[in-house]
Amino acid sequence: MTRNLRTTKAAKREKHKLMVVDDSNIIRNRIARVVEAGRIPAVTVVGMARNGMEALHLCHEHWPDVITMDLTMPEMDGIVCTENLVRINPDVLILVVSALNDKATALEALQKGAHGFVCKPFTDDQLADALNELLEAP
Amino acid sequence: MNKDISEERIRVFTNAVKHYFTQVAGEAVAIDTAFLAEDGNPVCYDYTGLISVSGDFRGCVYFSAPRVMLRHLLMAHGETDHREEHLLDLVGEVANTFSGNAREYFGPSFAISTPLAVSGRPDCLDHHEIRERPFVISITWKAYTAAIAVCVEGNRPG
Numbered sequence: 001m002t003r004n005l006r007t008t009k010a011a012k013r014e015k016h017k018l019m020v021v022d023d024s025n026i027i028r029n030r031i032a033r034v035v036e037a038g039r040i041p042a043v044t045v046v047g048m049a050r051n052g053m054e055a056l057h058l059c060h061e062h063w064p065d066v067i068t069m070d071l072t073m074p075e076m077d078g079i080v081c082t083e084n085l086v087r088i089n090p091d092v093l094i095l096v097v098s099a100l101n102d103k104a105t106a107l108e109a110l111q112k113g114a115h116g117f118v119c120k121p122f123t124d125d126q127l128a129d130a131l132n133e134l135l136e137a138p
Numbered sequence: 139m140n141k142d143i144s145e146e147r148i149r150v151f152t153n154a155v156k157h158y159f160t161q162v163a164g165e166a167v168a169i170d171t172a173f174l175a176e177d178g179n180p181v182c183y184d185y186t187g188l189i190s191v192s193g194d195f196r197g198c199v200y201f202s203a204p205r206v207m208l209r210h211l212l213m214a215h216g217e218t219d220h221r222e223e224h225l226l227d228l229v230g231e232v233a234n235t236f237s238g239n240a241r242e243y244f245g246p247s248f249a250i251s252t253p254l255a256v257s258g259r260p261d262c263l264d265h266h267e268i269r270e271r272p273f274v275i276s277i278t279w280k281a282y283t284a285a286i287a288v289c290v291e292g293n294r295p296g
Contacts, residue, residue: 027231101238101241102241120235120239121162
């Protein structure tokens with residue numbers, strides 16, 4: 001029993017740590033539910049932030065290795081936050097999840113260090129596929 | 139280039155509305171009518187989410203919906219907490235999504251703010267100094283009627 005518990009804890013520790021950054025509580029909860037439902041088995045949610053400033057603070061606390069990042073947020077937007085997070089941890093994987101679907105914005109996010117883009121409104125499948133692909137990428 | 143909002147460009151928002159309900163709810167939404175609102179009398183329901191537009195444009199885009207429709211939309215998002223806080227969050231997020239999606243057509247110079255969400259009619263609607271009357275798109279989903287209003291004009295002459 002103790003051994004099983006230890007194995008489970010070890011497996012949890014090995015999962016990628018996901019931080020969700022979005023100014024909408026509904027979207028943050030929805031992304032967390034997709035993860036909790038086992039749709040993205042390689043990750044566990046370690047933190048949720050309402051804006052870029054909060055994300056930077058939480059990053060030092062949890063050291064996430066995967067982040068979903070909204071772009072239009074108060075305090076600090078997702079582009080500036082992405083740039084800062086990549087400076088803190090160049091290996092962090094950032095998936096932008098935003099309604100801003102013009103090519104110039106997507107390109108700017110990628111240039112600042114994001115690795116993928118999911119456009120709002122998204123389905124659970126689209127989010128899960130994008131995160132799974134991001135984690136499986138070499 | 140004339141950057142005023144034309145009826146043709148309203149279709150950009152109509153498409154964003156259709157896309158939203160298909161993606162989130164897996165159901166089609168009925169676009170009932172699109173009309174120019176009467177001066178000083180914008181359409182408003184229980185909750186309104188408003189996005190200010192700047193950059194090469196100025197004005198606002200707002201989404202207004204009845205409480206019951208927002209509750210159904212919360213369920214479509216898998217959200218079981220239907221408190222006022224979440225209804226306001228949702229109406230703002232929907233307005234943000236419609237406006238953000240419109241950038242596929244208008245480009246990044248269609249700069250949008252974070253949402254302002256209120257119960258009823260936002261006072262700030264009176265302070266948007268735009269000469270155009272709002273273009274209102276009336277929608278029906280699950281027998282509930284809501285509206286998206288677009289009151290945006292180009293910021294550059296000609």
